[in-house]
Amino acid sequence: MKFIVFLKMVPDVIEELKIADDGKTLDSNWIRMKLSECDENAVEEAVILKEKFGGTVTAVALDAPELDDALFNALAKGADKAVKIVGEWKDVRSPAIAEIFAKYLRDNYPIDNQTLILSGSQSIDDIEGELVYYLGELLNLPAFGVITHVDYDAGQNRISLVKEFAGGLRGEFESEVPAVIGIQAAEKPPRYIPIAKIRAIMKSASIEEVEIPLDGIPSGAVIDKLFEPETSGKAEMLEGSTDEIIEKLIGIFSDKGII
Amino acid sequence: MNNGIMVLVEHLKDAIADITFEMLGIGRKIADSLNVPLFAVVIGKDINKHLPELGIADSILVVEDEKLEMSCPVTIADIIKSIFDNKGLSIVILGCTNTTAGVGPILSSKLKLPFLNFCKNMRIEGDSLIITNQLFGGKILSDVKLEGKRGIISINPGSFPADAGKASKVAPVEEIDLSGIGIKNYFKKYIEPEAGDVDITKESILISIGRGIENADNIGLAEDLVGLIGGAISASRPVIDQGWLPLNRQVGKSGMTVKPKLYFALGISGAPEHVEGMKDSELIVAINKDPAAPIFNVAHYGVCGDLLEIMPVLTDKLKEKKS
Numbered sequence: 308m309k310f311i312v313f314l315k316m317v318p319d320v321i322e323e324l325k326i327a328d329d330g331k332t333l334d335s336n337w338i339r340m341k342l343s344e345c346d347e348n349a350v351e352e353a354v355i356l357k358e359k360f361g362g363t364v365t366a367v368a369l370d371a372p373e374l375d376d377a378l379f380n381a382l383a384k385g386a387d388k389a390v391k392i393v394g395e396w397k398d399v400r401s402p403a404i405a406e407i408f409a410k411y412l413r414d415n416y417p418i419d420n421q422t423l424i425l426s427g428s429q430s431i432d433d434i435e436g437e438l439v440y441y442l443g444e445l446l447n448l449p450a451f452g453v454i455t456h457v458d459y460d461a462g463q464n465r466i467s468l469v470k471e472f473a474g475g476l477r478g479e480f481e482s483e484v485p486a487v488i489g490i491q492a493a494e495k496p497p498r499y500i501p502i503a504k505i506r507a508i509m510k511s512a513s514i515e516e517v518e519i520p521l522d523g524i525p526s527g528a529v530i531d532k533l534f535e536p537e538t539s540g541k542a543e544m545l546e547g548s549t550d551e552i553i554e555k556l557i558g559i560f561s562d563k564g565i566i
Numbered sequence: 567m568n569n570g571i572m573v574l575v576e577h578l579k580d581a582i583a584d585i586t587f588e589m590l591g592i593g594r595k596i597a598d599s600l601n602v603p604l605f606a607v608v609i610g611k612d613i614n615k616h617l618p619e620l621g622i623a624d625s626i627l628v629v630e631d632e633k634l635e636m637s638c639p640v641t642i643a644d645i646i647k648s649i650f651d652n653k654g655l656s657i658v659i660l661g662c663t664n665t666t667a668g669v670g671p672i673l674s675s676k677l678k679l680p681f682l683n684f685c686k687n688m689r690i691e692g693d694s695l696i697i698t699n700q701l702f703g704g705k706i707l708s709d710v711k712l713e714g715k716r717g718i719i720s721i722n723p724g725s726f727p728a729d730a731g732k733a734s735k736v737a738p739v740e741e742i743d744l745s746g747i748g749i750k751n752y753f754k755k756y757i758e759p760e761a762g763d764v765d766i767t768k769e770s771i772l773i774s775i776g777r778g779i780e781n782a783d784n785i786g787l788a789e790d791l792v793g794l795i796g797g798a799i800s801a802s803r804p805v806i807d808q809g810w811l812p813l814n815r816q817v818g819k820s821g822m823t824v825k826p827k828l829y830f831a832l833g834i835s836g837a838p839e840h841v842e843g844m845k846d847s848e849l850i851v852a853i854n855k856d857p858a859a860p861i862f863n864v865a866h867y868g869v870c871g872d873l874l875e876i877m878p879v880l881t882d883k884l885k886e887k888k889s
Contacts, residue, residue: 317702318702320702320703320705320835321835321856323858324702324705324706324858326706333706348807401671402671402674402675428667429667431701431702431703431837432701432702433683433684434682434683434684434699434701434708434710435671435674435680435681435682435683436670436671436674436681436683436720437667437668437671437683439668440639440667440668440670440671440672440675441671441672441674441675443640443672444671444672444675444676445675449638449640449750449752450639450640450668450672451638451668451752452639452664452667452668453664453667453820467754469757470664471664471820472578472664472665472820473578473583473663473664473665473819473820473821473823474759474821474822474823475759475760475813475814475816475820475821475822476578476579476756476757476758476759477756477757477759478636478753478754478755478756478757479753479754479755479756479757480638480752480753480754481752481754482752491820492803492807495809496807496808496809527680528680528682528710529710529711530708530709530710531696531708531709531710531711532708532709533701533706533707533708534706534707534708534709535705535706535707536700536704536705536706536707536860536863541862541863541864541865542850542852542861542862542863542864542865542866542867542868543866543867543868544862544867544868544869544870545867545868545869549871549875549876549879550879552869552871552876553876553879553880553883554883556851556867556869556880557880557883557884557887559849559851559867560795560828563827563828563848563849564827565771565795565827565828565849566794566795566884566887
């Protein structure tokens with residue numbers, strides 16, 4: 308099997324997010340980028356599938372700050388090849404990213420009936436929706452999202468997928484290969500890779516760079532402004548020393564008849 | 567052309583999802599201000615029983631077929647495209663849920679219209695429809711103008727009042743002919759949730775843990791509190807994905823919707839996917855290190871601090887009081 312995983316860096320929301328002076332973008336000086344969480348699960352699932360069914364894993368991502376670390380991490384986990392896509396495009400979102408990845412595939416990675424395309428099911432900046440479905444449309448392949456389990460029947464060359472709905476209800480789907488799969492959570496939590504192993508990979512492996520030109524990349528929806536949510540009338544913050552806070556908490560629980 | 571707005575009625579197994587009424591409510595409001603009709607579109611099998619609940623629409627369009635039990639997004643998008651073109655619609659409203667995921671991007675590709683996700687609010691301003699979206703786990707909002715008031719929008723559950731989408735009226739029903747639309751079917755079967763030891767939807771106290779609990783050993787801090795005040799432990803997605811708690815303890819989009827007397831959120835940031843599952847709890851108290859955590863926008867009381875320091879002291883104090 309040939310597993311290709313498309314990855315994206317997103318701002319780490321654990322950090323403070325500041326809006327830039329243009330009022331329309333995040334201030335890049337304040338942002339720490341990290342691999343989108345579902346994408347991290349997509350890498351893990353691709354490596355799990357390779358271990359189970361054999362094949363190769365290629366990790367492909369758009370150029371972004373901190374990306375090299377994420378790609379070396381994918382190599383250390385078991386990916387066979389890492390590709391960084393560079394180009395003139397800026398602030399691209401799912402429809403444009405799908406176009407860039409589809410162009411990459413057309414010129415560099417022929418899709419056949421042994422190819423499975425994986426990516427994260429969603430990301431925190433998917434203002435125009437999820438990548439996997441745009442990619443499915445461009446490649447004319449079936450696309451599935453919110454997937455938490457993938458199985459492969461080599462005899463039939465078919466995959467079986469588990470998708471999450473709501474309230475713990477899930478559904479089983481079956482598809483031919485090739486297909487595009489949006490991973491919500493890998494079968495197991497993403498494996499931890501010791502830093503020494505990543506350093507070793509950085510010495511022995513390299514990241515391939517591929518340029519995709521700007522032509523034909525859709526510009527996407529125009530953001531008028533970004534702003535922070537209003538916080539008025541929301542949580543009453545309990546302040547003071549730890550002991551004082553705890554007295555207040557116990558007071559609230561007691562008033563509300565909890566204790 | 568600006569001949570109408572459609573809402574894709576969301577139903578899962580035998581029930582209409584609440585998000586349907588949120589969509590119908592805001593759809594009604596926008597349709598009235600633009601003076602265009604509102605269509606409720608129902609796609610599936612055995613769906614006639616749902617029709618009496620959709621009276622707030624001007625017209626109900628029914629697409630029924632055995633093969634449409636759990637249609638793939640491509641098939642739903644093909645059906646909507648056909649309706650959109652035939653009726654000359656301008657706006658499609660979808661739910662931002664796992665059930666409908668994929669319909670928006672595919673429809674956007676087919677109709678060459680913008681799709682906007684995570685919508686929390688929408689309003690008309692001059693010749694534009696302004697959509698407010700929740701981004702970055704609810705930490706930042708964005709306004710996007712839909713020029714010509716045309717586009718596809720998916721709404722975050724809990725953004726609009728569901729009551730505004732309910733009416734005792736009866737709306738005319740039109741059956742849509744499926745010929746010409748190829749139905750692709752990948753669905754095999756539902757997998758029911760495994761019955762666990764605890765049903766968190768029935769607990770009156772939930773001590774709910776998130777990423778801030780840091781590792782599985784610290785779950786003991788929440789267990790100690792449950793031992794003292796009762797209730798059960800629930801969690802947000804990262805804790806479940808780590809395998810620290812079973813799936814039946816998950817609160818939020820893929821998990822359960824809970825309304826306990828007390829929801830004590832420990833180290834949960836409050837991303838929209840989580841908030842939709844707990845926002846109607848009677849009392850929400852949150853502890854989080856991050857003063858900008860969106861959980862403080864839904865909590866009644868908040869503590870900005872380290873739960874790993876606060877929890878042991880809290881349980882000690884409660885033990886003292888008990889003895």
